Amino acid sequence: MNRHFRRRTAAFASAALTTAALTALCTAAPASASADDTDPVITLQKPAAVAVPTAAASGTETTVQPDLEYTTDASSVQTDATITIDARRVAKIANVSFSDNCTVENNVATCWELFYDDDPQGQLGSVTQMTISALPGVAAGATATYTVSGTATAGTIVGGTGSVQVGGPAFDLQPTVDHTGLAVGSTVDEPVQFTNTGDRPAAGAQLLLMASPGLGFAQHYANCKYSEASTSAPSEYALCTFTRTIQTGEKVALATPVQLNVTTAAYYTYLDTQIVPKGDPGLARTIDGHTWTEGTGGRLALTVLDPGTASSAPAGKVALPLTGDHSDYRIAALTADNTADFSVTGDTAQGAVGDTVDLHFSMTNNGPATLYDRSGSGIGLTVTLPPGTTVVGASAGCYPDSDVPQERAHGPYDCGEKGDYLVPAGHTADFSLTVRIDQVTPGAQGTAAIAWSYTPGWRPPYDPDGANDSAPLTLN
Structure with a gap:
């Protein structure tokens, strides 16, 4: 429910690329090689067998789409590719159609792809889709295979074979x-x-x-x-x-x-x-x-x-x-019927004008319950900085509340761990911000506080003690 998680989630949300968007991306960056100057090997993962229902099934989709997923051995990929899907055998037992990036002749599809990712972590998305439905009169149990192959402007495509069967349990x-x-x-x-x-x-x-x-x-x-x-x-x-x-x-x-x-x-x-x-x-x-x-x-x-x-x-x-x-x-x-008491610790630091100091703070789930927020809205902290300071560094998981230069420099900041939707009892999350002292003010004070909700004053029923939900960050 807290603010920092929603902002970060939105920033990294993915969306399907349209053909126009892919074309624009391709135009903006030459697709001649992978970013690490090593031609990538792009490999189709073995497609799981799929089953298409006959009219005798109920409560089922009328069509299926095999998962055509790729991996790569490269740290980054940027290449045009041509994917060929030979579905002539499948067409004997099922209707087959393809996505708009494909041209089709005699149930063989030639499909344009752009594989592009600066940090694929082994996984690559694709836009090519094959949609299958059973032909009337084909007996349940009939099976056929299709093949996938391809070429790339930069790199090698390793294809594979998938299978389709008519009918199945549901x-x-x-x-x-x-x-x-x-x-x-x-x-x-x-x-x-x-x-x-x-x-x-x-x-x-x-x-x-x-x-x-x-x-x-x-x-x-x-x-x-x-x-x-x-x-x-x-x-x-x-x-x-x-x-x-x-x-x-x-x-x-x-x-x-x-x-x-x-x-x-x-x-x-x-x-x-x-x-x-x-x-x-x-x-x-x-x-x-x-x-x-x-x-x-x-x-x-x-x-x-x-x-x-x-x-x-x-x-x-x-x-x-x-x-x-x-x-x-x-x-x-x-x-x-249980509770989980979250508490915050702050910090005190000293310094002169021009000094940089670290302000450490943390959040602990004192239990006894483990908090698991399945919505993905993690639990984190909103941090306001002592006046007269400028942020020059942040620990992992701490981000300015917006990209406005004033807030990047002076806060507030949002801090949360990766996976902070799951906080075990007894777990402590530690953070820090490094600030430059621009003006010395005795007892200058900021705050690290749990960001429960966008709604002012709201707190969860599992944590009835609000006295330890925030802690001061004090300079001089």
Whole structure:
């Protein structure tokens, strides 16, 4: 909710580039080489298989778009590229169309791209899109592949192959239940229920449960595995596997609701729930990189609420995309009756005219609750400087409240950590501003104060003690 986070978020917000904007960018900067004078290698990441629904599916999108994502080995990239997508095999089972930056002949698309990024961190965006829908009369289970290749003005394009199949399971998850006023130390039940609204059965299902700080799984089942992350949100994961066939139209529920312990760290807490066919390639992106431990309790079972209809279509592993109010991903908000006392420390410094001095200040979450603001509006400080000073340096995370020269020089400044939407109990964030003393004023005083909200006087219910929300920054 605080001001500094919103300003910084807006400054770095991304938007899709139109063809005109890309053309202007290309004109403004020659696309002859990467900025580090090394021709980049731009590699298409293996596209995940996609499934397109037939008319027998319900609650699903009518079209799908494969993810065409690229990475690079270069520290910066600036090059025109031509991407070629050969979709002739796919066109035998599906309708295929392409984005406006492509010219198409006989289901082979030639697409213009501009890969441009000063700090790609390995990832590059693209504007080329392929849109696919099933042809009428094609049987569920039909599969075809497409190929992607390319050339670049500067560098090398490494392409790849993707696949498309007709039909698939679609697990429509019933909305989960929100809870408020949960007592610390209590256990809360969260039912899970879903229906296969797709046009193919699934040979199994996988349920991913993600608990935020303050929640812990009370049961550890033998057909589930668990992973913990102490400094992130979610903080605990459970991945449960069910090997029974889920027929089309079948409705099932967990035989035992998910049981969650409410810990001393709980305030804003959440349970994210995702259900997919066993083997769905989209799940790997979420679970890769975790260390898992098998549960040692009994097995978590599914209870059949409606058996659905047996289908002659082969079982599918790739989920159909759901639409509207239908979803295979739900979030339950569970708020605990708890507190988190934030406090601020200031600083005192001495100096003569012309001296530069550091003013140190910090913010601490004294707990007991961990604060997790899922909106992304982090918790930080607004800093006013002692009069007679000019800012000449700032620690990481401190920025002037605006780009107006007067405020860059004399404040106010906003200070917050990266990831400050998640503040564990006991965590202290340290900051500093370096100022030049232009005029000595005995007892000149500024302030570091928690920026709770744009609304004057508002403070959150979890922190009833406002006496320690600010601290002085004093010179001489």
